[in-house]
Each structure stands twice: as C-alpha cells, then as structure tokens.
Amino acid sequence: GAVVSQHPSRVICKSGTSVKIECRSLDFQATTMFWYRQFPKQSLMLMATSNEGSKATYEQGVEKDKFLINHASLTLSTLTVTSAHPEDSSFYICSTNPSGANVLTFGAGSRLTVL
C-alpha cells in the first residue's frame, strides 16, 4: 500500500531556531499533502494544504510566515517551523490522499519540542 515517510520522528531545538520536517511519498506521487498539528489529548488541526508546484493553502489562524510549506516535487513536501518558540511544541503529522483512494495515508508524525 501507499507509504508516507515522515522525518524526523522527534526533534528538540532551542528557541529561535528553525526546524524542517519532511514528508515523502515512497511509492506514489502526491500532488497534495495535508499538514496537521495535534496537541496533547486533542484532535488533529489542519494547518495547511500543500500542492505540488504552487503555494500552499493555509487554514484560518495559521501563520504563513511561521509555518513555511514547500511542495517542490511530487514526492516531497516540507514544513519548516521558523523561529520556533516553546508554544510551537507539538506533534506534526502529514498526510496525503493517494489518487482515487479517498483514504488518507499518514506519516508517522514528528514530535517537536522547543526548549
């Protein structure tokens, strides 16, 4: 089945630094990637939708300059948390909808801890 590889699984960084999270579709082309954020014991909040070759679509309330999303190829989408602060600490998950499946395939998630 379709596999999405998400890296890193865990990252700890200092406040003020930037962190990049990558999601790769391993055996299919992902024209669209969804990026979610999950707070402890809470549901997934859709942050943005990235589309290969075009600008990402951000959900209301999500800072575009804070969470940079790039989808430069059909197999790679990245989320960069810029100038990270402790409140950005969270679990970030990417997902995509392999063509015709109507079912989301998720990456394993990245736990970001900002000190």
Next chain:
Amino acid sequence: AQSVAQPEDQVNVAEGNPLTVKCTYSVSGNPYLFWYVQYPNRGLQFLLKYITGDNLVKGSYGFEAEFNKSQTSFHLKKPSALVSDSALYFCAELSGGYQKVTFGTGTKLQVIP
C-alpha cells in the same frame, strides 16, 4: 462548525467484551465517513470508510461500523475487544473539492485485561 462529533473522551471495556465508540455527523447530503486509529506517538491508520452502499461496513482488525442516517451516526464496533485495541480513535468526514478531512475530537479506548 464541526461536522463529526465524538461524545466520549474515553471508553473503558473489559477484554473479550463488545466495544462501541460513538460518532455522530451533521453534514447534509451523502457524507463520506471514516474511522482512524492512532497508537501513541504515531500517525493515524485507516480502519474503515463509508461512501455508499451497505450501511454496515467492515474494516481492519475486526472492526465494523454502521451508518445510520436517521440517527446521523457512524458508531465503531467490535464484537470482542483485545487489549491491543487500546488506542485513540478518530471519526472523520471528507468534504470539499480539495478532499479536506475533518476529524472528531477523538476517543481514547482502554481495554482492561
């Protein structure tokens, strides 16, 4: 407005007993409904979906769900719970031309040995 609701934060069930995790939806028309499971520090895994057809949908790991239009529900069920079923379960609805998925708040299932 949230299109799917999970009224229970946590459900406890004894191993071997049947389990039910509740979900109700509010979208009009023909909803596309899903159940996903999440194990600690992992991404979500697909369990089953209802698009059209039979109201009783069978999915992975022995789970099933019944689409009930009159009650606007899509409860997840399993006849006999396993300890390994303990996880976080999300009901979800697919909407929009961009295939946007909206998740419920999640229900933690605890199966007690």
